Amino acid sequence: MDDAWICGRLGEDEPWALGAVNPPIFENSLFTFAGMAELGEAIRNEDERYVYWRGTNPTVDLAQRKLAALERAERAKCFASGMGAISATISSLVSAGDHVLVLGAVYGPTTQFLRYLEKFGVTHTHVADLGACDSAVKENTRLLYFESPSYMRYEIFDIPAVARWAAGRGLVTVMDNTWSTPIFQKPLTMGVDLVVHSLSKYAGGHSDLVGGVVAGPSRLIRPLALTEYQLYGAAMSPHDAAKVIRGLRTLPVRMAAHQERGLAVAAFLEGHPAVRRVNHPGLPSHPGHRVAKGQMSGFSSLFSFELDTESREEVAAVVDELRHFRVGVSWGGFESLVNAPALSVEESVRATMGVPVGLVRLSVGLEPAATLIEDLAGALARVA
Ligand SMILES: Cc1ncc(COP(=O)(O)O)c(C=O)c1O
Structure with missing residues (x-):
């Protein structure tokens, strides 16, 4: 499937779209069910079933399917902001006592969030290059976080080399791919585990949207969708999802x-x-x-x-x-x-x-x- 098709058509030929050139926006806070058994089954699988806006919504889902396909990911989850996606993703991967390695310069509030996590016993270390990672990695390091190009100075990291190094130590890699968009760079195809984006930049493209996304394998997205997505409440709205869909076109x-x-x-x-x-x-x-x-x-x-x-x-x-x-x-x-x-x-x-x-x-x-x-x-x- 090529990117042009994903951006313009993927998921839009469904019967409920009635052939509309732009899919309808599902503006409803909840869905109703035939009975309690059906509702219970939906709640247990709320990452995929439509129950309540804070968990899932068909318009948001369409944006997610397109973004997942563009990143060559199994799944994607859209948030109310890039920081919503970044904070939920990092939180889902660490517990008290864990350590995070940050490679190169990253977006300021991402570092601020890592500092915030210190009060829950999660520490982090910044390193300038891959060569410095060997001496900075610890027994309790769980996660390697980076951007390429890096923030403000636009330094380039060798993504396959970073992903190989981290995989060799059992670390999960998370990369912010906002700068390139999935049109110009697909980190998951180079071994990165999870990709995060601010959709407020090129993806939206019209400076009328704040949104974010995380994309990656189901084994990492499902727990995040069922827990941090639901509990932090930084859900994307269907109207913002429609703007993402428009931006992708x-x-x-x-x-x-x-x-x-x-x-x-x-x-x-x-x-x-x-x-x-x-x-x-x-x-x-x-x-x-x-x-x-x-x-x-x-x-x-x-x-x-x-x-x-x-x-x-x-x-x-x-x-x-x-x-x-x-x-x-x-x-x-x-x-x-x-x-x-x-x-x-x-x-x-x-x-x-x-x-x-x-x-x-x-x-x-x-x-x-x-x-x-x-x-x-x-x-x-x-x-x-
Ligand atoms: C590289 C990068 N990542 C993430 C973010 C955060 O995105 P948002 O503003 O949508 O929360 C920004 C925002 O400027 C950014 O520049």
Whole structure:
């Protein structure tokens, strides 16, 4: 089954869809049954049977089936946010006394959640590369968590090598694949156990949705769906699932457009005298480019560059001068966004984040590359 079919048609030719080009949205909090025996049977299998919105819903299920198929997973479970998926997934895999290994830079709130778990006796260690894992792994390590490309610096990890290393030590691997989307990278086919996503980025694509998903084998998804999904209550709503389904319809086309625009903008920045470096794994100069080409079929358009300055004022002057890039958090939508993370935190916090003052993050949207390059050229003239 190819990705285009999965995105546009999978699960949509059911009799209940009545041939509608967009499937109906099931907006109901509960389902009713012929009798108590049938209800009891459904409750015992609530991860798969429709009982109550907080557990399952047919529209959410359709989004889940498509996302599972895109990730080549047996099953997927959608959540009300990416963090809902990440916190439920990690919680389902660890118990008091366990240890988590975190490889490379990961999304800030993911680290915050691991810190939060310390009060329940779960500890974690951050390591910079696979070579450092051997000395950091412990008797009680259960889980290896990572992103590739990594957060903010977009470093590449050799996914099959990471998965092999973890499997050899009996660890479960969880990878955040939000950056690439399943269109450009399929970690489960490279040995990763579970993939998590924020659907709020490229998958939704229109900056009108917050959602998340975890995908993987039934043996790991079923317990999570019956326990953490039900108890944390971060269920995806059917309307949000309909937005995911809509987003997937255009995802392959949007990703191709994001890739083309992102690479054009990154190449322009790389040649600019005011720019010290560009962190985009699609550039041949990126240290992880060769490995990336081997495990990804394309590159999204979220990357960072470093201005050749230590002055917060100069960085702010460049960012504030931009007209097409709007200042904001999040990424992956139709609109181009800019953020200079060092400027929104205290200097002491920035130092612990490992982010240089001049680091500027761009989410290149769907505007023409030439327009965005012109915008950047004008703003960079402020420091050139
Ligand atoms: C890489 C990554 N993973 C996960 C998340 C969390 O997703 P959400 O905001 O949907 O909870 C984000 C959000 O920015 C992210 O950038």
